[in-house]
Amino acid sequence: MPEFPPLQNDLILRTARGEATERTPVWMMRQAGRYLPEYQAVRAEHSFFEVVGTPELAATVTLQPIDRFPLDAAIIFSDILVVPQALGLEVEMVSGKGPHFPDPIASPDDLDRLVTPDVDDALGHVFAALTRTRHDLDGRVPLIGFAGAPWTLMAYMIEGGGSKTYNAARKWLYAHPDAARRLLQTITDVVVDYLIGQVEAGAQLLQVFDSWAGLLGPQMFRKFLFPFLEQIADRVKDACPEVPLIVFAKGAHHALDSLADTAYDVISLDWTMDPQAASLLVGDRAVLQGNLDPCALYADPDAIDREVQHMLAGFGPQRHIANLGHGMHPTHDPEHARAFIDAVHRHSEQMRAV
Amino acid sequence: MPEFPPLQNDLILRTARGEATERTPVWMMRQAGRYLPEYQAVRAEHSFFEVVGTPELAATVTLQPIDRFPLDAAIIFSDILVVPQALGLEVEMVSGKGPHFPDPIASPDDLDRLVTPDVDDALGHVFAALTRTRHDLDGRVPLIGFAGAPWTLMAYMIEGGGSKTYNAARKWLYAHPDAARRLLQTITDVVVDYLIGQVEAGAQLLQVFDSWAGLLGPQMFRKFLFPFLEQIADRVKDACPEVPLIVFAKGAHHALDSLADTAYDVISLDWTMDPQAASLLVGDRAVLQGNLDPCALYADPDAIDREVQHMLAGFGPQRHIANLGHGMHPTHDPEHARAFIDAVHRHSEQMRAV
Numbered sequence: 254m255p256e257f258p259p260l261q262n263d264l265i266l267r268t269a270r271g272e273a274t275e276r277t278p279v280w281m282m283r284q285a286g287r288y289l290p291e292y293q294a295v296r297a298e299h300s301f302f303e304v305v306g307t308p309e310l311a312a313t314v315t316l317q318p319i320d321r322f323p324l325d326a327a328i329i330f331s332d333i334l335v336v337p338q339a340l341g342l343e344v345e346m347v348s349g350k351g352p353h354f355p356d357p358i359a360s361p362d363d364l365d366r367l368v369t370p371d372v373d374d375a376l377g378h379v380f381a382a383l384t385r386t387r388h389d390l391d392g393r394v395p396l397i398g399f400a401g402a403p404w405t406l407m408a409y410m411i412e413g414g415g416s417k418t419y420n421a422a423r424k425w426l427y428a429h430p431d432a433a434r435r436l437l438q439t440i441t442d443v444v445v446d447y448l449i450g451q452v453e454a455g456a457q458l459l460q461v462f463d464s465w466a467g468l469l470g471p472q473m474f475r476k477f478l479f480p481f482l483e484q485i486a487d488r489v490k491d492a493c494p495e496v497p498l499i500v501f502a503k504g505a506h507h508a509l510d511s512l513a514d515t516a517y518d519v520i521s522l523d524w525t526m527d528p529q530a531a532s533l534l535v536g537d538r539a540v541l542q543g544n545l546d547p548c549a550l551y552a553d554p555d556a557i558d559r560e561v562q563h564m565l566a567g568f569g570p571q572r573h574i575a576n577l578g579h580g581m582h583p584t585h586d587p588e589h590a591r592a593f594i595d596a597v598h599r600h601s602e603q604m605r606a607v
Numbered sequence: 608m609p610e611f612p613p614l615q616n617d618l619i620l621r622t623a624r625g626e627a628t629e630r631t632p633v634w635m636m637r638q639a640g641r642y643l644p645e646y647q648a649v650r651a652e653h654s655f656f657e658v659v660g661t662p663e664l665a666a667t668v669t670l671q672p673i674d675r676f677p678l679d680a681a682i683i684f685s686d687i688l689v690v691p692q693a694l695g696l697e698v699e700m701v702s703g704k705g706p707h708f709p710d711p712i713a714s715p716d717d718l719d720r721l722v723t724p725d726v727d728d729a730l731g732h733v734f735a736a737l738t739r740t741r742h743d744l745d746g747r748v749p750l751i752g753f754a755g756a757p758w759t760l761m762a763y764m765i766e767g768g769g770s771k772t773y774n775a776a777r778k779w780l781y782a783h784p785d786a787a788r789r790l791l792q793t794i795t796d797v798v799v800d801y802l803i804g805q806v807e808a809g810a811q812l813l814q815v816f817d818s819w820a821g822l823l824g825p826q827m828f829r830k831f832l833f834p835f836l837e838q839i840a841d842r843v844k845d846a847c848p849e850v851p852l853i854v855f856a857k858g859a860h861h862a863l864d865s866l867a868d869t870a871y872d873v874i875s876l877d878w879t880m881d882p883q884a885a886s887l888l889v890g891d892r893a894v895l896q897g898n899l900d901p902c903a904l905y906a907d908p909d910a911i912d913r914e915v916q917h918m919l920a921g922f923g924p925q926r927h928i929a930n931l932g933h934g935m936h937p938t939h940d941p942e943h944a945r946a947f948i949d950a951v952h953r954h955s956e957q958m959r960a961v
Contacts, residue, residue, distance in 0.1 A: 417771050420902060420936060427906035467858075470878045470900050470932070472917070504821075506860045507881055524824040527861055546824050548774060552781035563826070578824070582774060 257455060258392035265325045265574060266395055269458060269497035269518050269540055273571050277601035278325035279594050280397070282501075283580030284318040285330045289587055291317045301346040305331050311382035312389045319394060321587065322594050326394050326458065329386055329451075331379050333401030333462055336443055337410050339375035341368040350414075357413030361432035367439060372446040379447075380454035387455030398456025400448050402463035402502070403440040403481040407433070419468055426469070426477050433477060441481045445488045452493045460499040460521065461485060467504015467523075474508050486516035499542060503579065513538035524578025528567025541568060544578035545593065550585050554592035561596035570604040611809060612746035619679045619928060620749055623812060623851035623872050623894055627925050631955035632679035633948050634751070636855075637934030638672040639684045643941055645671045655700040659685050665736035666743045673748060675941065676948050680748050680812065683740055683805075685733050687755030687816055690797055691764050693729035695722035704768075711767030715786035721793060726800040733801075734808035741809030752810030754801050756817035756856070757794040757835040761787070773822055780823070780831050787831060795835045799842045806847045814853040814875065815839060821858015821877075828862050840870035853896060857933065867892035878932025882921025895922060898932035899947065904939050908946035915950035924958040 260266075265278035286292055295304060295314055304310045314330040334344045334352050345353045358364065373380070387396050401409075408422040409415075425433045448459050466478055486498055501521035502508050512520050513535045522531055522543035531541055549560045565575070575597040581590065614620075619632035640646055649658060649668055658664045668684040688698045688706055699707045712718065727734070741750050755763075762776040763769075779787045802813050820832055840852055855875035856862050866874050867889045876885055876897035885895055903914045919929070929951040935944065 415771065417769065420938075423900070423902040424905040427900075427903050427910065467879065470898075471881045473900065504858075504879070507879065507884075525821065525858070525861065527825045530861075544824075546777070546781075546827065548777040549781050551778040556781065584774075 257387050258390075260392045260395060260457075262325060262394050266457065266497060268572070268574055269499070271518070271537070271540055271572060275602070275605065277565065277570065277573055277575050277597055279575040279597040280324050280326040280328065281318070281577050281581055281590060281593070282328075284322075284324065284328065284590070285314045286581055287583035288581050288585040288590070289317055289321070291321075301332070302344075305335065305382075306378045308378065308382040308385040312386040315382075315386045315396075316389055318590075319390065322591055323598065324394060324594060326397050327386065327390055328397040328399065328460070329379070329383050329456070331382065331399070333399070333406065333464075334409060335376060335379060336401060336406055336440065336447060339370040339372070339443060339447075340410075340439070341366060341370075342410060352409065352414055354410065354413040358410045358436070361429050364432060364436055364439070370443060372443065372450050376447055376450065380450055383451055383454040383456055395457040396455055397458045397460055398448065398451035398454075399460040399462060400444045400451075402461050402466070402478070402485075402500075403437040403444065404466060404469070404478045405462060405464045406440050406444075407436050408465045408468075410436075419465055423468060426473055430476075437477060437481050441484055445485055448485070448489045449492045452496050456496070458497050458499065459489065460501060461517075463500070463502040463505070465504075466502035466508065467506070469505070471507040474505055475511070478502070478505070479508070479511060482512070482517075483515050490516045501542075509534055519574060521576065522578065526578075528564055532568055532572075537572070540572045540574065542574040542576050544576065547577045547579050547582055547585070550577075550581075550589040550593060552589075554589065557589060557592040558596045558600075561593060562600045565597065565600050565604060570601060575601070611741050612744075614746045614749060614811075616679060616748050620811065620851060622926070622928055623853070625872070625891070625894055625926060629956070629959065631919065631924065631927055631929050631951055633929040633951040634678050634680040634682065635672070635931050635935055635944060635947070636682075638676075638678065638682065638944070639668045640935055641937035642935050642939040642944070643671055643675070645675075655686075656698075659689065659736075660732045662732065662736040662739040666740040669736075669740045669750075670743055672944075673744065676945055677952065678748060678948060680751050681740065681744055682751040682753065682814070683733070683737050683810070685736065685753070687753070687760065687818075688763060689730060689733060690755060690760055690794065690801060693724040693726070693797060693801075694764075694793070695720060695724075696764060706763065706768055708764065708767040712764045712790070715783050718786060718790055718793070724797060726797065726804050730801055730804065734804055737805055737808040737810055749811035750809055751812045751814055751853075752802065752805035752808075753814040753816060754798045754805075756815050756820070756832070756839075756854075757791040757798065758820060758823070758832045759816060759818045760794050760798075761790050762819045762822075764790075773819055776819075777822060777827075780827055784830075791831060791835050795838055799839055802839070802843045803846045806850050810850070812851050812853065813843065814855060815871075817854070817856040817859070819858075820856035820862065821860070823859070825861040828859055829865070832856070832859070833862070833865060836866070836871075837869050844870045855896075863888055873928060875930065876932065880932075882918055886922055886926075891926070894926045894928065896928040896930050898930065901931045901933050901936055901939070904931075904935075904943040904947060906943075908943065911943060911946040912950045912954075915947060916954045919951065919954050919958060924955060929955070
């Protein structure tokens with residue numbers, strides 16, 4: 254493993270490990286992105302996947318929110334769809350529309366088209382970006398690596414892009430359950446190697462994004478999502494026991510109790526979950542992350558302050574990483590992001606002073 | 608009120624009122640629709656809103672699934688967006704894309720564009736369709752009327768069409784809370800008159816569809832959805848105490864407990880809710896409806912049978928109206944819908960025989 258500058262702010266790592274801390278750490282999903290003019294400036298010159306694929310550009314963009322705001326973590330600028338790319342599928346990012354697979358997986362026969370990648374070859378650009386970013390961060394805050402969860406990646410690979418309901422992918426779980434399991438295992442194997450490789454390249458915390466978990470009911474979650482999410486945590490923990498793992502099963506409100514019993518250290522909650530109810534249910538089995546409604550950042554800064562105070566009161570002062578319940582929007586005002594971050598600093602310190 | 612043929616099958620009405628019954632009633636959301644070739648035949652000749660606006664066509668299409676399957680209720684063929692139309696907004700149905708508002712509500716100033724409709728004038732075509740359908744049904748099963756909930760209609764009116772996240776509408780709740788409440792009250796007033804008018808025209812059961820309730824967290828639900836949903840139930844019950852009311856707050860998993868304490872007789876659940884947990888929580892405060900994953904209908908009929916059995920066991924034999932957790936898909940096989948309905952008949956009778 255390369256030598257990196259010493260870490261100056263380990264607040265999020267200590268919180269993720271369940272230690273009592275002096276303040277609630279804070280970062281924002283999609284904190285590097287289109288709401289920042291300095292990001293737009295980079296994107297004016299380079300395509301989305303050019304930024305993802307060029308370590309220097311990825312590092313630049315990753316550091317932009319860190320230079321601007323007092324955040325407690327950086328998250329590598331990348332995309333969950335690099336794994337389907339590594340599996341041999343073409344993915345384009347269509348401006349204003351999102352990802353598009355020109356040739357998605359249409360039937361179980363198409364699984365033969367997937368390749369078994371050499372992760373260092375196929376995803377080496379992300380590893381290089383992580384190493385470069387970790388150096389450029391100069392120890393200011395920890396660096397988060399991430400991957401998409403098997404179901405969410407499967408949903409994109411079958412649907413061929415974004416969708417409201419991912420019916421084509423959900424159909425597989427009922428019509429082709431064995432092929433679905435085979436595909437989920439193929440993705441899982443790559444995700445495990447990919448996450449371990451990210452740690453070797455410099456990631457200090459890992460998040461697994463199951464963005465479409467909420468499209469399934471409890472029974473399908475138990476059959477097709479949970480076993481693979483659990484497998485990822487177990488295998489990555491075996492290889493990297495010291496690296497905290499975060500799972501974000503967006504919308505899977507019914508899954509909180511079972512996720513709390515896995516090797517994930519942190520469960521990230523979307524904004525439809527009640528912080529207090531979640532804290533009571535999970536107890537000391539996991540640390541919680543989240544979960545302000547991203548749309549709350551459209552309110553004026555005073556209202557944002559009240560929303561944050563309410564959220565922090567729900568989670569309590571300890572065992573909580575402040576975040577949004579989903580990613581930043583392109584139309585957010587950066588100064589409202591600052592209001593969110595400042596409110597977390599101020600109120601979480603006050604809560605401890607009481 | 609017009610004279611109608613005597614009702615021969617009141618199973619769903621008795622169940623909705625909480626009475627013990629000899630079998631679990633069953634219907635399917637969007638049971639009249641594109642998965643039926645006989646519906647496609649009508650649509651080959653007439654546009655969507657032409658069918659909605661022509662009582663004879665609406666009645667024909669409403670009866671198609673009743674003629675085909677042993678269902679326990681018909682639901683009038685219409686659309687929740689007739690209310691925004693009555694409020695003065697233009698709505699087009701774009702083939703393959705869904706509804707489109709050429710000129711949506713962009714800012715609070717646009718609220719002045721909304722008209723206060725005479726409901727009999729603006730929505731008389733739906734009333735006429737209900738009366739015609741009730742006659743054509745000849746008492747075979749009860750006829751369900753429906754309306755969109757204020758938040759869901761507001762979301763369409765601001766967003767101008769379907770959306771994954773309805774950010775523009777959700778932004779209003781934070782950025783323009785007073786204007787949002789004004790708009791919600793305007794919609795509520797029309798919805799109340801509209802639902803009462805539907806009963807006068809022949810509807811025997813009413814469902815309120817809050818399709819986008821799940822996009823909001825518990826706090827926003829309490830502030831902006833619950834008061835208007837409650838108001839609708841109270842005002843409609845005042846006028847029509849004998850008509851059972853169903854509420855479907857799709858995705859609002861956190862709202863089940865509070866909805867159970869309203870005047871709604873039945874709470875419809877989406878497929879992400881666990882039937883047994885929901886039954887335990889609600890107890891005898893409301894009857895439950897739902898909630899098979901519509902994607903389960905892509906499984907083979909034997910698997911559908913097992914899924915139905917599992918669902919029925921979760922809800923228990925009484926105080927349950929079997930349905931899907933959301934509407935039928937255009938790509939469903941009608942024979943799989945039949946497998947679902949038959950399985951409800953068979954297993955729910957067997958459960959009572961035990």
